[in-house]
Amino acid sequence: MSTSVDSTESDHLGTSGQKKSGDKVVAMLGNPNVGKTSIFNRLTNLLAKTSNFPGTTIDRRIGRVELSDKKSITLVDLPGMYSLEATSPEEEVARDFVLGQSDEAPDAVLIVVDATNLQRTLFVARQALQQSRPTVVAVNFIEAARRRGIEIDLNILSRKLGCPVVGVSARTGEGFDRLKSQLAIVLAGPALPLLIQGGSPECPPTPAENVLTVISDDESCGSCRVCPFADGHLWAAALARESIRDGSVVSDETADRVDQFLTHRFIGPVVFAIVMVLAFSLVFSFAQVPMEWLDNGFGMLATWVSRFLPEGDFQSLVVDGIIGGVGGVMVFLPQIFILFFMLAILEDSGYLARAVVVVDRWMRRVGLPGQAFVPLLAAHACAIPAIMATKVIENRRDRLAAIMVIPLMTCSARLPVYTMIAAMLFPSNPMYAAILFASAYVLGMVAAFAIAFLLKLTILPGEPSPLILDLPPYRAPSIRNALRYAYERGWTFLRDAGTVILMISIVIWALSTYPKLSDERFADEMASRSVAVEQLSESELDGVRAAADQEHAIIGRLGRVVAPVFEPLGFDWKISVGVMTSFAAREVVVSTLSILYGLGPEPEEESSLQNRLQAAKYPDGSPVFTTATCVSLLVFFVLAMQCLPTQAVTKKETGSWKWAAFQFVYMTMLAYAAAFVAYQTISLVS
Incomplete structure (x- = not known):
């Protein structure tokens, strides 16, 4: 899991994706759910950037790794893939990067496989090894395999694959020093002899002695009668059986029983x-x-x-x-x-x-x-x-x-x-x-x-494609990775939302403060409302003056204009202004309400936003934030489209503003109608 930022360059790769002088580039490859990102985080000490592949909006994570020989490499974490025969845009850009078809080819490849499911994850490893590049295979979840009774002979794997194989645990950190040293060795030394032969997709050559061959009558496998997919999967199964010391791949019957429970039609x-x-x-x-x-x-x-x-x-x-x-x-x-x-x-x-x-x-x-x-x-x-x-x-x-x-x-x-x-x-x-x-x-x-x-x-008729999902094994979650992900999300919120909130907060304050209400105008307004100013206490007078200042300012005038639109939803003019400002960014409504309900006569008497909102009253003394209003506001924000950047991305990905406009219109109408029903219903029954 990684945080995405729109960037076209990083510290170690140029805008074209080519490596800069000094560091060698290592591509990190493997199936989804094999722990690639966890290994990447440990190797890079959680310091990395996310950028886009050149000419695409598909992410790749890039970080610097200090090896055991005091040299550094640039590690590129590619999207997870099951085969180099790409079937999705993510797999295509990952394949092109590994093959050097879109950028300069990487200097080496780090393949990550799952120790608890070697048979499934070795298939793409075989395809990558056929590219004749310096390669290291990291067998992740090695400690989980031991707990499940799976003992893997890494020497057999290394001999059969023709490259270094290291058992690692991204959760505990086991094997990472050896992994770094093996990366340094393969990058410094000559390429090892290729044991797994490659060939054309239509007719691969006869594999070496450690590779199984299957003869197929399926026409889709080509005229040479050797099916590369069946060949690869049978090879992976045979190698997994040979590498596991008891000679079989252990099946977790307990996990199967748990899956039947958790995915049950009614219990799930x-x-x-x-x-x-x-x-x-x-x-x-x-x-x-x-x-x-x-x-x-x-x-x-x-x-x-x-x-x-x-x-x-x-x-x-x-x-x-x-x-x-x-x-x-x-x-x-x-x-x-x-x-x-x-x-x-x-x-x-x-x-x-x-x-x-x-x-x-x-x-x-x-x-x-x-x-x-x-x-x-x-x-x-x-x-x-x-x-x-x-x-x-x-x-x-x-x-x-x-x-x-x-x-x-x-x-x-x-x-x-x-x-x-x-x-x-x-x-x-x-x-x-x-x-x-x-x-x-x-x-x-x-x-x-x-x-x-x-x-x-209606407008998008048809049946959706079926789901094909590879369920990952049950694992003890990594607290380190969870903290990393939470940190990334929190920092993204502070960085992106914080700057927007700061800017809009200043704008809202200015609109709530100017133009100033003169003393003469205030006295005239109080007289027109038949308010006996001389009978008010000092604090009451300050409160009335602060409310009059806000209503006289630009924000108050705008609020009175839009208030009739949102009145059926239970919103006063301040909430209405908050809703309008939130169409630029949803979270801005909180800062807007904090300012509008926080501007008062004595700023040194600070109270929480919750207390200020709960204390808000209409002129007749009734509370602003009733249960009906709160639920209405919640429903509106659940359903409304209030994010201009999302609209821009919708236009970009669909290729037309009409879909972005349709998205905005239907979500706004849905939010208004649902909030109206919620407010009116709760008001009637309460």
């Missing part, structure tokens, strides 16, 4: 729902204390700054605009970090792959292909890389259907909004807050399935 969805609710409850429970620390920290910072700055607009800009706006969103960072940590644990353990099987039954019925599950899952981090990941879906109809519904998945930008609403509705009940949180996720998924079904019946 129930287990999935329970796992999600428990995960979210842990998010709220563990994040409560660090959120309070951050909240108190920003409050103390605002109080400290206000003491050193003279009263006036500059103090208000710093305290209310910058600290209040940015701090209002940053306090949710612990929940974002813990949520992605939990998701990484579930994925690393192998459970999320089983969830794919459970969800696929529903996806196919509504017109979504099984291949869309991975992009839909990635959309819970960000819709932009998820839409780009739909390249793996070959059928254009299936790909368009996935792109249209991906933004309905809950992304990290929505999390501060969900957390804010859950905290207001259930401030002292983490379990209820977790259920509300999970319900928001479920609502997005249900809406995506419903829209996909309507698209299937």
Whole structure:
């Protein structure tokens, strides 16, 4: 799992993808789920960049590795692939890189295979070895294989493959020093003799003595009657049996029984729902204390700054605009970090792959292909890389259907909004807050399935392609990798969202402050409202003046213009302004509300955003954030398209603005209608 950034160059590869002087380039190759990324993270000490292959939007991770001979190499982590006979855009760019067809060929190849499933993962290793490049094979999960009673003879593997073979464990760090030394040896010395012969795809030559040959009558295998795919898989099976000391590949019957339970037609969805609710409850429970620390920290910072700055607009800009706006969103960072940590644990353990099987039954019925599950899952981090990941879906109809519904998945930008609403509705009940949180996720998924079904019946008719999925083995999750992933997501949120929030917070503060309301104009307005100013206490007068200043400013005037549109949803003019600003970026609504409800007469008296929102009142004294309003706001943000960069990516990937416009229109209409129904229904029954 890696964080995607739009970059065309890195520290070690030029814009053309060619290596710079000094470092040699090693391509890292292997099946999905063999732990390539975990090995890459350990080798690069978690310091790497993600860039695009030249001329594409497909990611490759690039990092620098210090070898045992004090020299360094540039390691390129390629997308996972099952065969060099590429069947997807990701596999094509990985194949072209390994073969040197799109860039300068790599100096060596590091192949990663799975010790718990050698037979499956050796096939692509054979194809890579046929390219006659210096190669090292890393057998990952070596400690997991031992626990399952699998003892692999690495010497036999090395002799048969004709290259160094190293047993490693990305989880414990076992074997990494030897792996680095073997990489240094193969890069420094002459190429080893090739034991696995290559040939044309149509008619490969007779393999060497350690390679099995199968004669096939299938015409698709060519006139030479040697099927390269059957040949390769039989060879992999034979080599796996020979390398495992007891002479057989151990099957995990326990894992099969667990799979039957977790992927059961009826039990599977129930287990999935329970796992999600428990995960979210842990998010709220563990994040409560660090959120309070951050909240108190920003409050103390605002109080400290206000003491050193003279009263006036500059103090208000710093305290209310910058600290209040940015701090209002940053306090949710612990929940974002813990949520992605939990998701990484579930994925690393192998459970999320089983969830794919459970969800696929529903996806196919509504017109979504099984291949869309991975992009839909990635959309819970960000819709932009998820839409780009739909390249793996070959059928254009299936790909368009996935792109249209991906933004309905809950992304990290929505999390501060969900957390804010859950905290207001259930401030002292983490379990209820977790259920509300999970319900928001479920609502997005249900809406995506419903829209996909309507698209299937209307503008995108047809049946989706079937799901072909290789279930990874169950493993003890790596805390290190989970922390790495959570750190990446948290840092991305701070880097990308933080800069946008800072900019918009300053703009919102300015629009909320200017033009100024003169004392004479204020007195006239109070007289027109029949407000006896002289009967108000000093604090009450300051509060009334602050509200009048906001309504007189540009933001108040804009709010009154858009307020009638959102009034049926239960939104006041401040919430309406927050909704409008959030169409640029969802998370901005939190900073906007923090500013609009935080601008007051005494900035030194800081309170949390939750307390300020709960204390907000209409002029008649009724609360602004009722249960109906909170639920309406939550539903709106679950379903609305509020991300301009996502719209740009939709246009790029579909090749037309009409699909991006359609996506924006239908999601906005859906969000408005659903929020209207939610608000009116709850208002009637409450």
